[in-house]
């Protein structure tokens with residue numbers, strides 16, 4: 001799960017919350033005859049975390065001795081909870097919430113507060129069995145401020161958000177701190193989440209949209225990639241029914257083997273876009289494969305053996321062909337990502353830079369954007385000769401202390417596990433059960449915290465292909 005430490009506080013009480021408040025008011029009148037609850041001090045929730053969508057059962061030990069209804073406040077939202085005999089807890093349905101994060105939970109009965117306060121953590125959607133991933137938005141905010149402070153003044157700043165949830169929280173923090181001109185996202189859902197969170201910057205989907213999604217793009221004022229004249233034609237047919245103008249970015253594959261048309265097809269595609277009355281050529285873009293610190297010199301010398309120079313020349317030629325045909329005069333030219341800015345390859349800045357990873361890096365472990373922890377579910381010592389994993393290819397020759405952790409989703413990037421400050425080897429990884437070698441941590445016990453890290457170089461670009469539920473802390 002991912003939790004955000006954030007400033008995404010709710011500004012308005014939802015209609016749902018208001019109606020629940022009204023219900024709570026009725027409950028108070030009825031409940032005034034109920035015996036006053038006495039706090040026992042042992043307040044807890046089962047479970048103490050859940051998805052933003054709410055609707056899940058939360059059993060509350062209120063620490064009181066009432067079996068009458070109680071009003072439970074989750075942050076600003078109140079719910080009425082009846083006593084459940086089977087669990088001897090109050091049964092609440094968690095209210096929905098807009099942004100991930102931890103809220104205070106308090107209890108009232110008969111109109112007065114009872115028990116102690118506790119906390120409930122809202123995460124993005126995803127299985128709640130996976131350990132919480134916590135996002136420190138304070139670090140993202142600081143990175144965004146630093147990027148803006150050093151950013152070339154005549155270049156527009158586009159933020160690329162493709163490391164997944166909570167895309168709306170990231171978008172708000174980055175828009176606020178870096179005053180970005182554009183936010184680029186991989187998919188329409190991300191764009192919708194940004195608009196729903198109130199992001200006002202221009203938003204463009206990096207890849208081609210389904211034609212059936214075009215009315216949604218229009219509704220949410222979202223731009224999109226164009227890489228195919230047939231798509232342009234199909235899009236124009238839908239747009240003739242919606243009216244308005246869809247802004248598109250023409251992608252040129254200048255030698256990366258990914259999105260975009262090969263350079264010779266750029267002009268016909270530009271012509272198809274400009275011929276379509278409801279499409280506007282807002283950008284012409286490419287993406288570099290091999291940015292190095294030698295590139296400035298290589299561009300200076302026009303060394304066509306250099307991959308970046310080869311890509312740049314192909315892209316520039318495509319742009320020139322389009323412009324010479326009188327097309328795309330107002331289109332933004334954009335190509336560079338974090339590596340171009342980091343290496344200061346100024347000839348590749350063009351009109352706009354698309355910056356992704358730089359927003360998510362951190363030098364110091366304490367400032368990291370992502371922290372992910374779980375606990376040892378079991379600790380034991382295996383006897384000598386014991387098999388590890390199916391097939392028994394590598395039985396242990398000495399007794400070995402091991403610890404188990406559960407529900408670690410498989411990921412593109414390797415993970416490391418740290419217990420008691422020491423990184424420990426993985427003996428067996430079956431995803432839902434992992435066995436860690438605790439030989440180096442003799443004092444480790446069940447329940448001890450396990451810190452999970454992404455590999456150092458990939459840490460800032462958490463891949464979003466295996467979505468994790470997320471929550472946040474920080475600013």
Ligand SMILES: *Cc1c(COP(=O)(O)O)cnc(C)c1O
Pocket residue numbers: 160162206287336337338339354355356357358
């Ligand atoms: C990922 C991506 C970026 C941003 O790259 P970073 O190295 O994370 O800054 C820019 N443009 C495209 C097309 C991308 O896919």
